[in-house]
Amino acid sequence: MKSITTSAVMLALAAASLPSGAQASPLEFGAQASPVGKWLANTFDKSNQCSEGHAYVAKGVMKSALERTRIEPEDTIASFCAAVRQEAGTLRASCFDTCEADFAAAFDSRKQGQQEAERERIAQAERARTAELEKQQAIAQRHADLKSGRVKPDNLEEAAIVHGARPGDGIVSSPKLRPDGALYYLHGRIKHADARPVFFAVPTMSQVDQMNLAVYNLRGIGRQLNVPESTDYFKVLVPKALQEAYFANARIEGGFDLVGRYSAITTYRNALGQEKTGPVFEVVYFKPW
Template sequence: MKKTSKILILVCFYIIVNGCANLPVNDINAISTPSYPPSHYTASVPSMPQPRDMRLCVNAEPIIRHISSDINFQETPTIEMFCERFREKNPEYLQCYSDCEISFSKNFSNAKDDRRKRDEYHRIEQERIAAQQRKAEELEKSAKFEEQSLVIFHADLRSGKVAPENIDQAKIAYDAGDGYNIAKSPKLRPDDQLYALSGSISEAEDGTPVFFGEIVTWSKSLIPTKEFNHVGVRIPDELQDYYFSNARINSRFDIIGKYIENAKYETVTGWNEVMPLFEAVYFVIR
């Protein structure tokens, strides 16, 4: 019996020794050190400060949202005032929000800073919009003023209170029509109306208060080309001194003239053409 017991003991010892020797190192460590999830070794860092017992404080998230969006920081400028008012309004949560100042201090500070930045942005944006509105109003007032001034100026031109300084003002002063169409295609019957046009003196004689002028117009074809037309201009007595003192062959002129008749002329190629004859009421050599 004793011999049998000794044999059994030896066999068990052999099995134990050989079994441990054949185990991998990792398995040995696994035996000696229990395997735990990483969270058992690494402390969990919350995304925001939390009360001591969040399980009891079920309205923690609404409070944080309230701090971020609803709170009036002018009326409640500090976390202490916020927590004091919160406790007064929520006495059932006193047991879990006794450390409110610590739990929500960072949220309060961040929300207050974000609100300040947002309010500053809104203030700057409102100032920018107000400045744009003021500028638009000033431009509108300026445009209305210029429009009113222009209306008054045109009235003064038509009444003769102001003398025209160029052909554009002369068109307004005399209410003249477009003379280029007449130069290009004279009417069968002159209408004694005033027309404005510009051209160059092509033929004139000293002592004769009449000259022929060349007027350039453009064709209405797909590719516009220059067209050369001719007009006759009669200078009245009151403008003759100015005309004879300043007129030159090929010099440019501006005219407001009364369409009084048509005159025939022969071109260098032998063609007979008709040109309109204007009596000047406004005449400037350029």
């Protein structure tokens, strides 16, 4: 970095000249923004006491220093301080007797602050990496426990992991001609059911998505968003092991999460009177909401 010369300070002084007798406030030059700014504020106060031309000198010093906040080499600081004294001239250069020491101390303090900030940044990044690693390890352990049967799934996402299920919305809207016996997961709403462990349903958004949509519409942030209900139906067979929980908790128009095996095809008439074909799922996981 080039040293700050007398001419540089002169240019700074000329560019920042104040009307005769004007006072310069340290806050105008960001004096509180850094250790350098604080030193400049002290210089300003000192020049108030030492010289009638303090406004010119103080403003020039501040402008030059703040434009060069990365000044660090000793020769640069020395050149800067020498230029300041030369410009001070009869305006009592003794006001800047401690310029080198004060300026060096200010930058040392600033550098220490930067180093501490960098150390904290590195520490934060390391903590974040550690937290992410622990999170991934916990997820991997949870998945292993689910697949081994040591724990039961708490939600549809975990149930899909346990059973290796695929998304089932596409099967509902366009069933395969031959049921593949694979496991699929989906959200639905019960539309038709009776005393038998069988019901017809339509696919829906998840419970969380429906709640978020309701909150969005309630807040009136933008235009109301309405998602039309699907006219595609699918049939669900509830096995004996799940029938007690099904009859105790399921409701007409109630939502549910499902993992089921695509085992057959059925025909039905939808709400529009159209005859359509839909898949039949045998339940392996069912959670009403």
